[in-house]
Amino acid sequence: MITFPNAKINLGLNITEKRPDGYHNLETIFYPVPLEDALEIHVASHTKEKITLQQKGIVLDGNPYDNLVVKAYRLLDKEFDLPPVDIHLYKRIPCGAGLGGGSSDAASMLKLLNKKFSLELTDIELEKYAAMLGADCAFFIKNIPTYAEGIGNIFSPVTLSLKGYKIILVKPDIFVSTREAFSLIKPHKPEYSLKELAGTSVHEWKNKMVNDFEDSVFPQFPIIKEIKDELYRNGAIYASMSGSGSSVFGLFAPEAILPDINFGSESFVFRGSL
Numbered sequence: 118m119i120t121f122p123n124a125k126i127n128l129g130l131n132i133t134e135k136r137p138d139g140y141h142n143l144e145t146i147f148y149p150v151p152l153e154d155a156l157e158i159h160v161a162s163h164t165k166e167k168i169t170l171q172q173k174g175i176v177l178d179g180n181p182y183d184n185l186v187v188k189a190y191r192l193l194d195k196e197f198d199l200p201p202v203d204i205h206l207y208k209r210i211p212c213g214a215g216l217g218g219g220s221s222d223a224a225s226m227l228k229l230l231n232k233k234f235s236l237e238l239t240d241i242e243l244e245k246y247a248a249m250l251g252a253d254c255a256f257f258i259k260n261i262p263t264y265a266e267g268i269g270n271i272f273s274p275v276t277l278s279l280k281g282y283k284i285i286l287v288k289p290d291i292f293v294s295t296r297e298a299f300s301l302i303k304p305h306k307p308e309y310s311l312k313e314l315a316g317t318s319v320h321e322w323k324n325k326m327v328n329d330f331e332d333s334v335f336p337q338f339p340i341i342k343e344i345k346d347e348l349y350r351n352g353a354i355y356a357s358m359s360g361s362g363s364s365v366f367g368l369f370a371p372e373a374i375l376p377d378i379n380f381g382s383e384s385f386v387f388r389g390s391l
């Protein structure tokens with residue numbers, strides 16, 4: 118059984134408050150993007166191991182068995198004593214990019230196991246398991262445009278559709294530490310309500326729908342701001358960094374022919390339609 122976990126972007130990201138536990142309250146809109154990994158599972162018949170993992174594509178640092186797809190399997194295995202599986206994961210979504218690739222893989226693994234082994238878990242139950250694996254992981258269970266608040270884990274739906282809009286997504290060869298990016302931020306109430314902006318045309322968003330991480334990340338890595346400026350210079354209706362970076366996206370009109378911009382050989386570039 119195979120599935121294709123997709124990335125997300127953040128439309129607006131307001132960091133409103135530092136909490137006594139050191140985390141931050143925020144509000145954002147998660148929006149699915151058709152940049153995909155591939156994740157396949159088979160029942161393993163000739164092995165004593167419960168899991169084997171073969172990972173290709175983008176190379177991930179660290180121990181392969183710390184992969185979030187393995188953590189997702191272990192979480193359900195504890196409850197349901199699952200049959201052993203061979204996992205094949207092909208990574209195309211850049212890591213540490215603010216694109217939620219790891220969380221998406223984990224949520225897809227929960228959904229695959231639910232289907233393959235007829236566990237009969239509802240979306241609400243799957244979301245509870247997903248939330249144990251990462252703050253934005255639960256979003257990928259329903260995988261629809263979602264307004265998130267709290268530490269990024271309290272969801273409500275938004276009636277916002279960018280269907281047909283074109284997107285250029287650029288990930289420069291820069292690693293941004295989410296923890297450090299948070300530590301450099303002074304939380305504040307947003308100037309414009311994100312929920313209200315989400316109900317307006319994309320043409321209204323420039324300079325109003327903001328990602329607060331840009332204030333702390335752009336001075337440290339001016340090249341990320343240059344990418345955003347370049348997207349606007351080339352006709353983007355709206356452009357922003359996603360999450361805590363370092364990827365930046367530009368939204369273009371459905372009828373636009375996407376410009377051929379050279380972001381350098383070190384950058385990952387995705388061009389597509391929403």
Ligand SMILES: C[C@@](CO)(OP(=O)(O)O)[C@H](O)COP(=O)(O)OP(=O)(O)OC[C@H]1O[C@@H](n2ccc(N)nc2=O)[C@H](O)[C@@H]1O
Binds near residue numbers: 139140253295296
């Ligand atoms: C800010 C977002 C928005 O999408 O960034 P991206 O991951 O997409 O870039 C996410 O909420 C990121 O959530 P997540 O990626 O799960 O962050 P974690 O690894 O749990 O947290 C890394 C560190 O960031 C800080 N942190 C995280 C979330 C939060 N609401 N407040 C925080 O202060 C904490 O110091 C934490 O130790």
Ligand SMILES: Nc1ncnc2c1ncn2[C@@H]1O[C@H](COP(=O)(O)OP(=O)(O)O)[C@@H](O)[C@H]1O
Binds near residue numbers: 179
């Ligand atoms: N399946 C996975 N895909 C990507 N990263 C993973 C995965 N499993 C664990 N990780 C770890 O999670 C970290 C964050 O990855 P990712 O979710 O892609 O970040 P972000 O949400 O910032 O885009 C990576 O540095 C990596 O070590």
